Every structure is written in structure tokens, then in C-alpha cells.
Amino acid sequence: MTGHVMFRVDDFPDEETLTALEIEDPFDLTGLYHGVDLAHRSVLDPEVHPSMVFLYRRPILDEWAARGDVTLEELVSHVLIHEIGHHFGLSDDQIDAIEAAAD
Numbered sequence: 001m002t003g004h005v006m007f008r009v010d011d012f013p014d015e016e017t018l019t020a021l022e023i024e025d026p027f028d029l030t031g032l033y034h035g036v037d038l039a040h041r042s043v044l045d046p047e048v049h050p051s052m053v054f055l056y057r058r059p060i061l062d063e064w065a066a067r068g069d070v071t072l073e074e075l076v077s078h079v080l081i082h083e084i085g086h087h088f089g090l091s092d093d094q095i096d097a098i099e100a101a102a103d
Contacts, residue, residue, distance in 0.1 A: 004050045005035075005087055011058050030059045031079040033086035053083040 012026040023029055035051030055076065064075050078099070085095040 005084075006050050006052045007055070008052055009055045009057055011056070013054070013056055026056075027059045027062050029056055030063060030075075031055050031083045033083040035087065037087055037089040051087055053080065053087065055079060055083075 013021075013023075013029050013032065017032065018024070018026060018029070021029065021032075032054040033051070034054065035049065037051075060075060060079060061072075064070065064072050067075070070078075081099070082092075082095050085098070090098075
């Protein structure tokens with residue numbers, strides 16, 4: 001069970017997010033998980049804010065146009081799966097290993 005997760009599509013990440021992640025170019029961030037992952041959550045903890053997965057439309061479209069080797073559906077699926085992996089408490093390396101094993 002994933003619990004409550006909100007999905008949101010924005011054109012770009014906001015300045016606060018870019019600053020917090022030390023990212024200068026807003027095109028460098030295609031998606032983001034924001035919340036306490038399930039591995040670090042307790043049923044006794046109050047849920048102050050729902051977990052959120054952000055997809056950033058313009059960076060995704062820009063990457064898709066630049067790559068040319070994947071469909072838009074494949075790229076959006078990749079970003080979405082990556083961010084949901086963070087919701088489950090997986091690291092970038094763990095998510096990459098799972099994706100590599102699936103190929």
C-alpha cells in the first residue's frame with residue numbers, strides 16, 4: 001500500500017526547490033518526491049502534509065526532444081517510477097538497479 005500520495009504536474013520547479021537542491025538550471029530537474037518515505041514513517045506519526053510526486057513538464061519535454069531515443073510515454077513513466085521509488089524509501093542507486101534488471 002502506498003498511502004496517500006498526491007501527484008502534481010508543474011511547468012518548472014519553484015525557486016525554493018531549486019535553491020534547496022542546489023540546482024541552477026530548472027531544466028535539470030524532471031521530477032521530485034516530497035514527503036516522508038514509507039521506510040521512515042510510523043503509524044504513530046501525524047501526517048502533517050501528504051506525500052507528493054512532482055513532474056516538471058517543460059524539463060521532461062526538453063529531455064524528450066533532446067534524446068530522441070525514447071517515447072514521451074517511456075520518459076514520463078521512468079520519471080514517475082523513479083519518484084514513486086523514493087516514496088517507498090529506495091535510493092537512486094536502488095532504483096537504477098531495479099530499472100536495469102527490468103531491461
